Structures are given as C-alpha cells and as structure tokens.
Amino acid sequence: MLDLQRLTTTLWRGLLIALSCLALRLLAIWIYRLTFHPLAKYPGPWLAKVSDLYGAYHNARGQLHIETEKGHRRWGPLIRQGPDKLVFNSATALHDVYSSNEVQKSYGYTTMIPAPGAYNIFTAVDKGIHKHKRKVLSQGFSDQCVRAFEPKILDHIDIFLAKLVGSPERGSGDGEWSTPANMTDRCRHLGYDIMGEFGFGQSFELQLKDDNRFLIEAVTATTNKAGVYVQYPALANLKLEKLLYQRGLGMREKYLQLMSDLVRSRISKEKDAKNDLLYFLADAKDPETGLGFTEDEIWAESRFLLIAGADTTSTALTTAFFYLSAYPACYEKLAYEIRNTFSSGSEIRSGPKLAQCQYLRACIDESLRMSPPISGTLWREVCAGGHVIDNEYVPAGYDVGVNPYAVHHNEDCFPDSFTFKPERWIPSADNSEKDIERARRAFSVYSIGSRACAGRNMAYTELGDSIARTMWYSDFRRPEGPLGVVGAGAEGSREGRHRVKEFQLMEHLTCSHDGPFLQFCGRKGLTDELFHDRRAPPASY
Numbered sequence: 001m002l003d004l005q006r007l008t009t010t011l012w013r014g015l016l017i018a019l020s021c022l023a024l025r026l027l028a029i030w031i032y033r034l035t036f037h038p039l040a041k042y043p044g045p046w047l048a049k050v051s052d053l054y055g056a057y058h059n060a061r062g063q064l065h066i067e068t069e070k071g072h073r074r075w076g077p078l079i080r081q082g083p084d085k086l087v088f089n090s091a092t093a094l095h096d097v098y099s100s101n102e103v104q105k106s107y108g109y110t111t112m113i114p115a116p117g118a119y120n121i122f123t124a125v126d127k128g129i130h131k132h133k134r135k136v137l138s139q140g141f142s143d144q145c146v147r148a149f150e151p152k153i154l155d156h157i158d159i160f161l162a163k164l165v166g167s168p169e170r171g172s173g174d175g176e177w178s179t180p181a182n183m184t185d186r187c188r189h190l191g192y193d194i195m196g197e198f199g200f201g202q203s204f205e206l207q208l209k210d211d212n213r214f215l216i217e218a219v220t221a222t223t224n225k226a227g228v229y230v231q232y233p234a235l236a237n238l239k240l241e242k243l244l245y246q247r248g249l250g251m252r253e254k255y256l257q258l259m260s261d262l263v264r265s266r267i268s269k270e271k272d273a274k275n276d277l278l279y280f281l282a283d284a285k286d287p288e289t290g291l292g293f294t295e296d297e298i299w300a301e302s303r304f305l306l307i308a309g310a311d312t313t314s315t316a317l318t319t320a321f322f323y324l325s326a327y328p329a330c331y332e333k334l335a336y337e338i339r340n341t342f343s344s345g346s347e348i349r350s351g352p353k354l355a356q357c358q359y360l361r362a363c364i365d366e367s368l369r370m371s372p373p374i375s376g377t378l379w380r381e382v383c384a385g386g387h388v389i390d391n392e393y394v395p396a397g398y399d400v401g402v403n404p405y406a407v408h409h410n411e412d413c414f415p416d417s418f419t420f421k422p423e424r425w426i427p428s429a430d431n432s433e434k435d436i437e438r439a440r441r442a443f444s445v446y447s448i449g450s451r452a453c454a455g456r457n458m459a460y461t462e463l464g465d466s467i468a469r470t471m472w473y474s475d476f477r478r479p480e481g482p483l484g485v486v487g488a489g490a491e492g493s494r495e496g497r498h499r500v501k502e503f504q505l506m507e508h509l510t511c512s513h514d515g516p517f518l519q520f521c522g523r524k525g526l527t528d529e530l531f532h533d534r535r536a537p538p539a540s541y
C-alpha cells in the first residue's frame, strides 16, 4: 500500500518536473524569439513573434488576410508574422520577392504532398522539378488550346444563364424577376463543370444534378486543412483534420475515388481523343528533355488542377457579381458597353470585339483587386546568401512574402482602395498612364515570376465570356430584405468585416464565401437562343 503511494507520488513528481522543463524550454524559446532572434527588431503581433499558431489560428478562422492588412496599417509596410516570417507591403517588395531567383517556395508547401515524392507543379519546391512540370503543363494552357476549348466553356455558360433566368417566358422583358439565386453556389457549379471538361474531358454536371456536388465540400475541407498547415507546418504531424474536418474528409474519400475513376478512364481513352489537360499530362513531353509524366504525377497534378482552376475562377466570378450589383453606375456602364458592342449573344466569345470591351476587363481586374481569390501570403524562403527586399536585407532560411489583399488595399498603390472603381484601370483625364502603371505593378492576383498562375488565360476567357453573356441576355439585381445583403460586410461588425460594399472572403488556401443572392430577368426577345435545345432545364436548385 505504502509502495503504491510512493510510486504515485514519484510519478506525479516526474510529470511535474517534465512539464516544468517543457514550460522552461518554451519560455527560453519565446524569450529568444522576442529578443535575440535575427527578426526580433521587426514589429508585429506578439503571438506571431513567438509562434506560428498566430497564422494557423487566423487562417482557420478565414481572416488572416484581414489581420495582415490591419497589421500593415498599424505597424507599417514590414511586419513579422511568425517567428521566422516577414511580410512586406509594397510593389517593390512584390517584385523583389516573386521575380527573384534568390527565393524558393517555402517548406510549408510540402505539407500538401500526399505521399513522399508526389509533387505537383504547385507543391514542387525544387526549382528543377518545377521547371520540368511547368514546361509540360504550359503547353495545355497555351492560347491555342484555350481557344480550341472555348466552345465548351460557352455551352456551360449558356446552361448557367438558362437556369438563372429560369424559363424562356421570363425573357419577355416584362419585369418578371427570378427567385433569388445564391451566386456562390451557381458560380461554383459552373466553375467545376468547366474545369472537369477542361482538365479531364468530362463535365461533373454540378449545374444539372446534385450527384457530384459533394466535390465542393470535399475540396473546401482539403483547402481549409492545407491553409492551416502551410502557416504552421509542424501541426501537420498532429493530423488535426481528423478532429476538425471530419465531415469534409468523409467526402474527400468519395472525391478521391471520383477523381481516380476520371483519370483512369481518361488515360485509357485514345490519347488524342480530346485536347484536355489530361491529354497533355499523359502524352506531352518536356520539349528539352523529352521526359513526360508518370501515372503518379498525373494523379497529383489533376487533383491540384481542379482546385487551382475551379475554386479560384468561381470565386472571381462570384465577386464580380457582388460588386456589379453593389455599384449600379458600374453595372449600367458595363451593360451599355456589352449591349452596344455585340449584335447577338452567340457573337460573344474571344476575338477582337471582346478584346475591345475595356470596361469589362476593368471590372474583372477591379473585382480581383478588391477581393483576390487567393488572398493569403504566398510564402517564399530566402535561399543561401540572403536577399534584399525593399531595401531590407533578409538572411537565408526565413520566409518572406507580400499579401495580395493587403497590397491591393495599400493606399499608395490604389487610392480609395476599398471603393470598387473599374475606372482606375482605364486611361482618362483623371487617370494617367503613370497611375495605371503604378496600379499594375502592385496587382498580384495571379502572383508574378516563374511561379505565377499558369492558367490566367483560361481564367480571363471564362470570366469575360460569363460576365459579357450574362449582361447580354439578362438584367440582374439584389433582392430586397435580408437576402440582399448576404456576402456583404455589416456595419458594427469587427474591423475588416464592417464595410457594407465589400464582399466577405474567408481566406484559407483558396477562399470560402456566401452570396450574393441575385434575381435575374431575361432581356426582351433575346433569351430564346439560350433555351434552344434546353426547353426544360432540370429544376434541381
């Protein structure tokens, strides 16, 4: 009995000593990080200086972009946002970081690798591996490939519009408005269907039926988890997703199965059956080395491409609908441009007429500036020898970056930055070429340099066609009442969520959002061609 008591006391003592040692070690690390650490002199939130928990916590809550923007306003253009991380806020820093050879993608990206060696173009930190992947994949993103694919994009957009307008009768222009539709859902379904076809030669048919709509929840769970681990890579070892994203991860199994079936069935088809991305992945070779992709690599790329292409573009489209419905003068100006440039809806496709719609392009860029679909800092690690960023020397081994949301709301680059002003992208008496050049230099929605977005051609084609065709065939507006403000900031909310004309993004790796709800009304005599061959669009919404 006495022995048992003694044993318990010894165990408790041991535990207490172990905990005290751990606490002391942590304290010593924190004191070091706050005082002697090479980045100790930089300002920033206290928690960020001592631990990456700061970034993980705010990312999990979808608000790290907002905290970063607020941080710059409080502490200036250079802040410490993790024990080993610096975030800058200027156009010069943007170019110094992302166009430089002295940095590489940060270690955090490797937490997204599903199995050792299974890199994709996005997660490959090694510059040589990336270069090979980029060369092979870029062939599938060429202008020529996107143009060849455009008729498919247009088919999906016409389904999107037919379902929004609802019926050909509503195209009578008699002011009968559709029931409000949540544009987050509609644009996601459109974006995934287009990407299914572009990537794998097969639509997921999210617009038409709900069988595969679980994909969106599965991808969201994946990006939410990845967003946290990129901020705090050590957390990946704890496998917290089993606790935090249980439902989404259940969906993930179904998603992996669906993707795996898709990839297998596509690979087994004739190689040149269609010019989709899988064709390039399966068959194209690096023009210099003659090397292609293995089946594992194809698998890793296709999973990434779905997220890269569908999630981002659908957020961009939703955002454009939000701002156009929030700024009636911009809506009118765009409607005028589209309705006076084309003579029929089917004429709206890439070509000289669409290219001449400069207000359309300005609206797209301004939406992307206001609410970038990738709003988080894209961390880069400084390579051996260190690197000078915006006149600041950063030693090797530290992570650096510029936050797209913050730099897009830097008043030196974008005056009146929280107002949607497409005019800032167009030369005029009030807006010189120099002003536009300054804005362009700080525009980082697709990032810049060798790791910049490979699919921006495709994104602009999808966005331009969707918005122009919507403006051609229909009018849209926000409904009265509470539905009319879904997705907007609210007065009285915490700072950063308080702007009623700003679309609210929850930043993870890509972004989640809700709304806006919109009503549609077909333009008189114009919607018949939309409903041609689809008299009864399935009423599955």
Ligand code: HEM
Binding pocket: 121, 122, 134, 137, 305, 308, 309, 310, 312, 313, 316, 372, 373, 374, 378, 444, 445, 446, 447, 450, 451, 452, 453, 454, 455, 456, 458, 459
């Ligand atoms: C508005 C829509 C889009 C936005 C805002 C966007 C943004 C970005 C950004 C910021 C990056 C750099 C990521 C990093 O450095 O970690 C990126 C990379 C990439 N994006 Fe996009 N993207 C969009 C659409 C697309 C589309 C439609 C595709 C494909 C069909 C695509 C394919 C890629 C690929 C392959 C990369 C990796 C490039 C590399 O590392 O070499 N993106 N994108």
